[in-house]
Every structure is written in C-alpha cells, then in structure tokens.
Amino acid sequence: MSWVRAAAAELQPPGEDEVFDEEADDMKLLQNDWKNNMEKRLKEGYADGVEAGKEQALQTGFNVGYKEGVTLLLPCGELRGTLSALVTWCEVHDADPATCARLGELLSSVTQCEDNLVKSLSSIHRITQPSDISSALEDMDLTSCTKPSSEGACNGGQDCLLNQESHSTSFSRCQTVQQLSNVMKHELDLILRDTIALVQENNMSADLFSYLQMLKTKYCFRAADHV
Amino acid sequence: MECADDLFGGIVMCEERYRGEGYEEGFAEGKHIGETEGKQYGAMYGARAGSELGCYLGFASTWRLLLLPTTDEKQRKKIKILDSLIKMIQSFPTEDPTNEKLQDDLSRVRGKVKQVCSILNVQPDFSVTYEASGLSF
Numbered sequence: 507m508s509w510v511r512a513a514a515a516e517l518q519p520p521g522e523d524e525v526f527d528e529e530a531d532d533m534k535l536l537q538n539d540w541k542n543n544m545e546k547r548l549k550e551g552y553a554d555g556v557e558a559g560k561e562q563a564l565q566t567g568f569n570v571g572y573k574e575g576v577t578l579l580l581p582c583g584e585l586r587g588t589l590s591a592l593v594t595w596c597e598v599h600d601a602d603p604a605t606c607a608r609l610g611e612l613l614s615s616v617t618q619c620e621d622n623l624v625k626s627l628s629s630i631h632r633i634t635q636p637s638d639i640s641s642a643l644e645d646m647d648l649t650s651c652t653k654p655s656s657e658g659a660c661n662g663g664q665d666c667l668l669n670q671e672s673h674s675t676s677f678s679r680c681q682t683v684q685q686l687s688n689v690m691k692h693e694l695d696l697i698l699r700d701t702i703a704l705v706q707e708n709n710m711s712a713d714l715f716s717y718l719q720m721l722k723t724k725y726c727f728r729a730a731d732h733v
Numbered sequence: 734m735e736c737a738d739d740l741f742g743g744i745v746m747c748e749e750r751y752r753g754e755g756y757e758e759g760f761a762e763g764k765h766i767g768e769t770e771g772k773q774y775g776a777m778y779g780a781r782a783g784s785e786l787g788c789y790l791g792f793a794s795t796w797r798l799l800l801l802p803t804t805d806e807k808q809r810k811k812i813k814i815l816d817s818l819i820k821m822i823q824s825f826p827t828e829d830p831t832n833e834k835l836q837d838d839l840s841r842v843r844g845k846v847k848q849v850c851s852i853l854n855v856q857p858d859f860s861v862t863y864e865a866s867g868l869s870f
C-alpha cells in the first residue's frame with residue numbers, strides 16, 4: 507500500500523500545517539476517507555484479479571498435473587496388475603502354496619509402494635498456506651536435509667539407493683515428481699527382480715519372463731546396471 | 734502523480750488505477766493459486782487413472798502370456814478377449830484429461846475387465862485406497 511501513502515502525502519501541500527486547525531481536521535478527514543476508498547478499490551481489484559487468474563489457470567494446471575500423475579503411476583499399476591494376474595493364476599492352478607504366498611507378498615509391496623507414492627505426490631502439490639509452512643518444514647525434515655538446491659535427498663537416486671530407509675521415508679523426503687519417480691523406480695526394480703526369480707523357479711513361461719524383463723527395462727531406474 | 738494535479742478527474746482516474754493495480758497483482762497471484770490447485774487435483778486424478786489402467790494392462794498382458802496357444806475352443810476364447818482388452822487399453826487416451834470420450838472409454842474398459850475376470854473365473858482384488866490424498870474416488 508505504499509502507493510496510497512505516497513499519493514496521500516502529495517495531496518498535502520507544504521504549509522498545510524499553518525491553516526486553521528478546523529480546516530486541517532477536515533482535510534485530514536477527507537484524506538483518510540480518500541485513502542480508505544483507494545484501499546477499498548485496490549482490494550476489490552485484487553479480489554477480482556485472484557478469481558480471474560485462478561479460473562484461467564485451473565484447467566491448465568489440472569492438465570499438467572493429470573499427465574504427471576498418469577505417467578508416474580502407470581508403472582506401479584502395471585506391476586500390480588501383473589502380480590494380481592500371477593496370484594490369481596496360482597489360485598486357479600493350485601500352484602505351490604509357498605509361491606502363492608510369496609507372490610501375495612510382492613503384490614502387497616507394490617500396493618504399499620503405490621500408496622506411499624500417491625501420498626507423497628499429494629503433499630508435493632499441496633497448496634502452501636502460511637500456517638502450513640512450519641508443519642511442512644517439519645514434515646520435509648529440512649533440518650536434516652540441508653542441501654538447498656534441487657539436488658535434494660533423492661535426486662539421482664543414489665542416496666536413496668544406498669540408504670536402508672523404509673520406503674515411506676524415502677518417498678516422503680522427495681520434493682519433486684522426478685525424485686518420487688526415482689525412488690519408485692528403485693522400489694519397482696526390487697519387486698520385479700523377486701518376481702522374475704519366482705517365475706524362473708516355477709518355469710512359468712518364457713514369454714512371461716521376457717515381458718517382465720521388458721517392464722524392468724521400460725520402468726526401472728538404471729535398469730541396465732542390474733541386469 | 735497526476736491525481737494530485739487534477740483532483741476531480743484524478744479521483745476517478747485513481748480509483749480505476751488502484752483497481753487495475755490490485756487486479757493485476759491479484760491476477761498473478763490467482764494464476765499461481767489456480768495452477769497449483771489444478772495441478773494438485775489433476776495429479777490425484779491422473780494418478781488414479783494411471784494406476785487403474787496400468788493395472789488392467791499388466792493383468793491382461795500377464796494372463797495372456799500364461800495361456801498357451803491351443804486348439805481348445807474355450808482357451809482360444811479367453812485369448813481373444815484378453816487380446817481385445819489389451820488393444821482397448823493401448824488405444825486409450827491415457828494422457829489427455831480433456832478427451833470427451835474418456836469416461837465412456839473407461840467404462841468400456843472396466844466392463845471388459847469384468848468380462849475377462851468372469852471368463853477366466855478369477856476374482857482379483859484391484860482396489861486401492863488413497864486415503865492420504867484426501868480425495869475419495
């Protein structure tokens with residue numbers, strides 16, 4: 507509101523103090539009135555502007571976010587579907603109970619990974635209210651994550667790959683979608699590796715083996731290093 | 734500052750000017766809020782769509798590979814319906830939330846998945862709960 511103050515100051519010519527008190531009071535009243543009026547206009551304009559700006563950007567933002575969400579979750583979904591298929595196939599074909607149980611565990615790992623991923627994705631995009639900042643800082647654990655730039659905790663995946671942290675911790679440390687994606691790729695890689703081993707042990711199908719390898723190449727972080 | 738020079742005209746001008754200035758400031762802020770808000774909702778809806786479609790694709794592709802080619806009529810029917818589901822998902826406008834056919838296509842895919850499960854005689858649990866996202870689907 508420095509605007510208002512500057513304009514009000516200019517309205518008051520030098521020597522104003524010398525006129526009668528009564529007039530000075532009137533003048534002051536007018537100035538205040540004017541000042542309030544201008545502040546009101548400024549606020550009105552601001553409110554209208556916020557509405558218009560919001561409306562214009564909402565759909566664009568939605569589209570961008572939607573694409574991000576689809577791309578990020580598609581791999582998790584595909585692996586979840588794959589494991590669901592294997593679990594149901596085992597049920598239908600009365601497969602070895604130990605294999606069934608192991609596949610069931612892998613399926614819950616993917617579901618867990620997906621849940622954590624969505625949780626973190628939602629908090630990345632959360633609109634920051636002033637009251638949120640302190641709690642957000644605590645959540646993000648910035649005190650222990652001192653790297654200020656985008657080279658954060660998960661960038662490049664190396665830190666997360668080396669750390670023996672629980673999945674949810676790795677996910678919650680991420681501050682960008684790219685970081686989330688890196689942690690996810692690592693998780694999926696581990697799950698896929700176990701799945702491939704199980705499929706091989708049970709001589710399930712050569713085509714299935716190639717399909718899983720393909721998923722690994724398509725979705726996993728530094729897939730080439732692990733082959 | 735011209736509003737001080739000509740008070741009468743200036744008052745009207747100033748009112749507009751202040752309003753305009755406020756509007757501009759607000760517009761920039763609103764754009765930022767809208768973009769963030771839109772992105773947030775979009776990401777959640779996109780995540781859900783990606784997860785669901787990916788899941789169907791993985792399910793169908795894997796079952797398809799587990800079924801060996803055969804002359805058995807029943808088995809061939811299973812393969813055929815799986816192939817058609819896979820094709821359907823692959824042609825789905827996954828990345829375009831503005832596509833008008835999105836809802837219809839999704840319903841068709843879901844219907845096909847039900848059909849597939851019934852013909853394979855399996856009841857997979859595809860449900861995921863995104864409690865944390867604060868959105869109920």
